[in-house]
Amino acid sequence: MSVAWEVVIGLEIHAQLATKSKIFSGSPTAYGADPNTQANLVDLGYPGVLPVLNKEVVRMATLFGLAVSATVARRSVFARKNYFYPDLPKGYQISQLELPIVEHGEMHIIGVDGMEKRIGITRAHLEEDAGKSIHEGLDASSGIDLNRAGTPLLEIVSEPDLRSAKDAVTYMKKIHTIVHYLGISDGNMQEGSFRCDANVSVRPMGQKELGTRAELKNLNSFRYIEKAINIEVERQIDLIEDGGTVVQETRLYDSDKDETRSMRSKEEANDYRYFPDPDLLPVEISNEYIEAIRATMPELPDAKQARFIDEYELKSDDAAILTASRMLADFYEGVVKATDATAQVAANWVIGDLGGALNRDGLGISDSKISSDELAGLVDRIHDDTISGKIAKQVFEAMWDGEGSADDVIESKGLKQITDSGAIELVVDKVIADNLGQVAEYKAGKDKLIGFFVGKVMQETKGQANPGQVNQMLRDKLK
């Protein structure tokens, strides 16, 4: 008989901070440059060189700390983590151990069960990234690219408060949204700017003590995180139910084989011989500094969503979609401000037609081919009856294809709605004269035929007549 198992997950998220230069050197951090072109003597760990802290990372970490209601340490200390690896030029990584810059934060998520959950954030600390080894295309030898060495990272460590792979993904997505909102990380997962390690264990439901955990390394897509955790959970449960025990170890997720496998056990783990880095002074932060950073805090996703519901009277689903990214929210508010139509109509256009076009072309909101002002210009033409909603979709596509503003397209394609009752009356009279048989049927009580007449008029006017106006006029004349 099988017991019910509880899954316990904690995440260590590595967010690359979006600074222009590295954490301890003046080298640029841009992604994709030729190997070793963005590594100076400090990054290469040359004899005699010294690290100098990039103050921008302190600002970013502070901002993050405040955003997750954490304590920002008045004094934090950089420490050396010592180990040998070819992509680690100094033979140690500068990180923070005992005194990290951020501690005791929290985040609220809506779990799979629909309940709100508090996820504790144990700490977030600053550290430098390593370079990378290159094995492809070099025959028997290996290459080392140190462009990434010294790139600033914020490692965000959660409490083991997550209870399912889905919740883990929800939490990580939320952190992803927040760092993006704060402008402290581009969160680009393909480029490795946002990745995580997951500590996973299981225990019989109701048991207090945690089970032995395995650490899954370097998960760099939301999909893989969920799959890797689920597979690891399955492995651990099967193992225990077969009478085995989980050993504490580091495991790697292989997305091709869809399995996790052991990298190294606890016994094989390095002794990193951490100690405070004597080349760097402790980071000391004043209350004034923290308050100055707090004053620059942007509106965060939860608050923005609540405001959208309240101020724009949006449906909560729409508000959630529109606040998923700060740029999308800004775009939407740009449309709202510029249009006379209602905020919900603006939301329908941003989510519906614009969202669809972006999706179809694989673009992000920042790549939108239509600006918020231009979209507002289109929505206004519906609002003031210049065009119908149906024609508007045609105008939107033309605008997307670069044919100019809504007014330009309406003008050049002659899509302006006909509201001149004299012009409409001529067509209405013609349609009545041409379809005397249907007129007789209508008059005999077949009311549904009104649609037929409206359709004919719209056909004759190529859709440009105001349908409401046509409908009314037909009803009057056919009485």
Place this chain on the structure above:
Amino acid sequence: MDMHRQTLTELCAGLDKGDFTSVELTQTLLDRVAAQDEKLNAFITVTSTEALAAAASADKARAAGNIGALNGLPIVHKDIFCTEGIKTTCGSKMLDNFISPYNATVVQKMADAGAVILGKSNMDEFAMGSSNETSFFGPVRNPWNLECSPGGSSGGSAASVAARLAPAATGTDTGGSIRQPAALTGTVGLKPTYGRVSRYGMIAFASSLDQAGMITRSAEDAARMLGVMAGFDERDSTSIDQAVPDYLAGIGESIKGLRVGVVRQHSDEGLEERTGARAKDAIAVLESMGATTVEVDLPNIDLSVPTYYVVAPAECSSNLSRFDGVRFGHRAENAEDLLDLYCRSRGEGFGDEVKRRIMTGAYVLSAGYYDAYYIKAQQVRQLIADDFKKAFADVDLIAGPTAPSPAFKLGDKVDDPIQMYLNDIYTIGANLAGLPAMSVPCGFVDDMPVGLHLVGPHFGEEMLLRCGHQYQQETDWHIACPEAFK
């Protein structure tokens, strides 16, 4: 007077007066190095071509009225300072092939002031040693007795200045590496306050203790050098942003009323009697000049050597990790795999003393031992620093012998690291507390020079230099020259 016998200050005046040019002076000293250094082994690299070119441009600059503080003055850099385009070995096989692509801040500042580099001086490997015997390039010999060690680790710098091959040399001091060789060679050695001189480009041994300084023939020359070397450097986070005073301005003032502390706790055990007596004589001279002596307590000072031999190896074990055979320096041939590359490159590239300290350092930092050794040592270090702070409430500086004995014979202590380490018993405290300290020659024991050690409070360099200079107005120990190098 022959150019080589003149102090930096005298040479500066000679150049100003036009008695000789920098090219003439540089050539003279290069000739002396070529003729004499075989006996001493003080140089690892002699940079004749670069020196003569620098001298020529210094002469040109002078003619154009553009005269830096060290314009045209030849000096020697300890081979721990990175010098662009010039081999920088740190006394190690590991860096025997290393041409630095950049200048250390100290090197750049001195070059900007017009100094001419004669070459790079020999040193204990990675500055780890007190006798210069750990150098991959062989030991340096003491100009006062070629059988003896000149001390270390800045032994090449001290020997070249004592033998009049150069008027001044840079050095570095982690536990006494400037002051002890200065004492053993009859020269002046100053280790400034931690953070006073940039460490950028100085190959790190123990980052929290390392400090650049100089070896000269007089306190006045040291003041001249320090004015150029000191100052904040944005590339060194531990350098201190404080204005650099004119160190020459106040050295002529009297030391009347100066309160000189004598440490009650300095045990006489291990102190060679006459060496101690020379220091007492020197303090008596200071008293005769108007200074007063006060006994001070440094209750934890006896713990400075064990404390140092936890902290310094810990830092060095990490600092030296970058020498892995991957990017620069010695690389083992035909490595089978990565581990083999690391093990053999480091095994072949480092000497015994360096290995000993890396192992000690890795041990004291390892899980389970960290609290008992590293943390405890840091706590004791704080106590020692506090003791000095208290002492400086009552005195202006603290005086005593620099080293416990005059120079010892080469080979005498090589096999006994503890005896070797105890050579730095009086000097290490200043490093642990980050204080400025200086050694000035104060007499001879069996024809070998010994030194007076002066320790000041943070940023007390002006007072140390004034005291040293005033002492040298009353005494002529610093004028004495080894017979073979006159």
